[in-house]
Amino acid sequence: MEYSQINNKIYSKAFLRSLFLVQNKWHQHGIFIHTLGVIYYAVLGDGMKFFAAALLHDVGKPFSAFVKDEEDEKFNEYSFTDHEERSYQIIKNWPFVSQYTKNIVRYHYLIRDIKKSKTENLARYVEKKEIWDSLDKDMQTDLERFLIHDDRGKGKKKR
Numbered sequence: 001m002e003y004s005q006i007n008n009k010i011y012s013k014a015f016l017r018s019l020f021l022v023q024n025k026w027h028q029h030g031i032f033i034h035t036l037g038v039i040y041y042a043v044l045g046d047g048m049k050f051f052a053a054a055l056l057h058d059v060g061k062p063f064s065a066f067v068k069d070e071e072d073e074k075f076n077e078y079s080f081t082d083h084e085e086r087s088y089q090i091i092k093n094w095p096f097v098s099q100y101t102k103n104i105v106r107y108h109y110l111i112r113d114i115k116k117s118k119t120e121n122l123a124r125y126v127e128k129k130e131i132w133d134s135l136d137k138d139m140q141t142d143l144e145r146f147l148i149h150d151d152r153g154k155g156k157k158k159r
Contacts (some may be wrong), residue, residue: 006064006081014078018065023122024077028155029062030060035154044147050146052097057150060086084109103139104146107131 008015020030027034035058042050044144061083088106091097110132117124132140 006066008063008065014065015062018078018080019062022077023061023065024072024074024079026154031058034153035156035157036060038149039153042149046145047148048148050104050142052101053108053146054149054153056087056091057095057108057146058083058087059105060084060088060090069156075123086137096154103113103135104142107135107139107143108146108150111143 010016018030019032022030023034029037035055038057039051039054042054043069044152061080062082065078066081067077069072071077072079077084084106088102091105094100106155112124112127114128117128119135
């Protein structure tokens, strides 16, 4: 499912529940608390370098929350396919956000997406790998670093 296919309204159940209460098996908290955690770990680990990216990296996520499969339905959780592209689309024309931050937001899930799509979807893998290969080494290194902060901000999900 592409990001453009889901467009939750701000007052919708999926938007509000994912923002404040629950995401999925990989996140202990909703998007809001997760974002605060990512900001905390990013500032703790790298000073202010990733502050704006940490703040904005999941801004599009509640708009793209949807129930994907039986597991989501069973646990009353959500999937967020291409949420990073939705986040980027929201901020791409904001003149007060640097292109560097926009790129971190847009590609913050790229590493994980490449690994996941390698076994599940060859076409998506090739597309994502080409994007990765087009990025300079400094951006690749920063994305690897940012992913650590993002993962630490997830907390420990208990199911």
